[in-house]
Amino acid sequence: MGMPAEAHxxxxxxxxxxLSESLxxxxxxxxxxxxxxxxxxxxxxxxxxxxxxxxxxxxxxPEELQRMxxxxxxxxxMVSRRxxx
Numbered sequence: 001m002g003m004p005a006e007a008h009x010x011x012x013x014x015x016x017x018x019l020s021e022s023l024x025x026x027x028x029x030x031x032x033x034x035x036x037x038x039x040x041x042x043x044x045x046x047x048x049x050x051x052x053x054x055x056x057x058x059x060x061x062p063e064e065l066q067r068m069x070x071x072x073x074x075x076x077x078m079v080s081r082r083x084x085x
Contacts, residue, residue: 028056036072
């Protein structure tokens, strides 16, 4: 059982808006956390944002990126079990 389409779209918009806002403010670690949340929920990330995400990722150590990705997957699993977000 998946989430209703409206909730899915709202969650994707919220995370994408947050990602864009964080990138614009130079908060690259917050942006990356939101990116990994989007990826973990299997939401699409617009191609025009991808270069900024890659640039932000290049500023982090591999272990930092791994922790962020793990955290994004844990969050996605939690909201999936709850059936909402």
